[in-house]
Amino acid sequence: MSNVTVCVRFRPLSLKEKKVHGDSVCITCLDRESFIFKDEKEEDLPFCFDRVFYQDSAQADVYEFLALPIVQDTVKAINGTIITYGQTGAGKTYSMEGLGILDCDENKKGLLPRVVDGLFQCINSSPEDIKYAVKLSMVEIYMEKVRDLFDLSKDNVQIKENKSQGIILSGASEMPILNTEEALKCLSRGISNRAVGETQMNVSSSRSHCVYVFSVQRESAIDKRVKTGKLILVDLAGSEKVEKTGAEGKVLEEAKNINKSLSSLGNVINALTNGRGNHIPYRDSKLTRILQDALGGNSRTALLCCCSPSSSNASESLSTLRFGTRTKLIKTPPRTNTNDANDGKAFLLQVGDHQIENSSCEMTSDDACEDTQVTVRQSLTDSRDKILTKLRENLKEDDVRLLEELFIVEGIFFNPSNTEEFESACDDIIWQTVSALERTVQELRDEVEELNKENYKLKSELAGASTWSSTSVAAEGKKNHFTWAISIVSLANSLIWLFSMFLFKP
């Protein structure tokens, strides 16, 4: 099953569409998941998604189906991402913001104010021994630069990767928010700053991608464990074709930039779904880098493909629907985040447990990363050389060279002269491996925790039991299960330690 929920929303026909093309629409509804789309050549194409919201759909329905489950998970420290995609004027901002953030008619409220409400409702209904802290960041990606919408002087925010938190907007303002009202005021401020920036730069909002990041930190009063769930909402720039808009000069440059980042998004989705397990080009654009966690795992993601129902926009709508269909094929399970406070080095040490400290490993995390990159680079080069040698036995040198170029284009080989690409590939491999190991350990830890609780319960039952002998047989069984699980965790920790020693040996 895909971990990306893909929905389509058709807005009502606009006055302009009605005036020029009458009531002609390109969709025939079949049910709430499927419809027939008539393309420009009048061909009927069937489409099926997780949910289709037709012209008369309510904002509340979109929120409840698409966003609410993600909001509930964010509070449990599972990352979530909600993206609106579509051509300019297709209804992305209407779906995301509604008709305004403050003082909006209840029925017209978009995803953002509902998400804020949902977050605080979940938090307020959580057990009292869990304390929460919510923060909000807002940035805009315009012409491959990330601008802080709470501090316009920060106009080139860097995107970094932290081993425990994943992708982060380094140095971007984080506004602490205590309740729904504060959150809405902050959102409204960020949105009006977007307008100020637009006037300063003579830009229209549909030319930039807007990213909202809610970070929800929860701390248990019992075991003091801290977990953080990150909820990212992205209102993408319009995806229309450059030729159709007749853009020139600066507008053309902007359109090319938008197309570049949206096509990078398409490339990432293609790489994730082509089943070859090759290098995923997250670093090709700021947008794909920010969405790396959302698309490559560690997030529950929902995509809302916004379309015009008008036959006059059939070509743009079809390309939006195809994008949605492709995205549906992504399969990467999300996971719960833990030990938020650890930085990269702490994480590496923790993976290997105390054994790494005992082995007097004094590398900094940067040294470790560099060493790991060298090891991975060497192993990639070795396999590449082996394949090329094998090909040379049977083919002419020219054919081998052509194949090598093809392999580089297809992402099967990495171009050794392109250091950035090579390093990015190494980073991806390391990150994926470490994430997989971390996931396994976490699952085992959870299992041990469960068994611990059961064991404790059984012990109490035993203490109070009058028929001691029959209960003790059951308890003995559980105890064996518990001991067995502890052994597996130790084994997994040892394997991770061995793996770390292999990768990070000085």
Ligand SMILES: Nc1ncnc2c1ncn2[C@@H]1O[C@H](COP(=O)(O)OP(=O)(O)OP(=O)(O)O)[C@@H](O)[C@H]1O
């Ligand atoms: N589901 C809907 N119901 C009623 N009106 C809608 C709906 N969707 C969009 N609209 C209206 O259509 C117009 C265009 O919508 P919107 O601004 O959301 O498009 P957009 O995709 O965000 O465009 P851009 O890429 O330029 O930001 C707006 O006037 C909006 O109010």
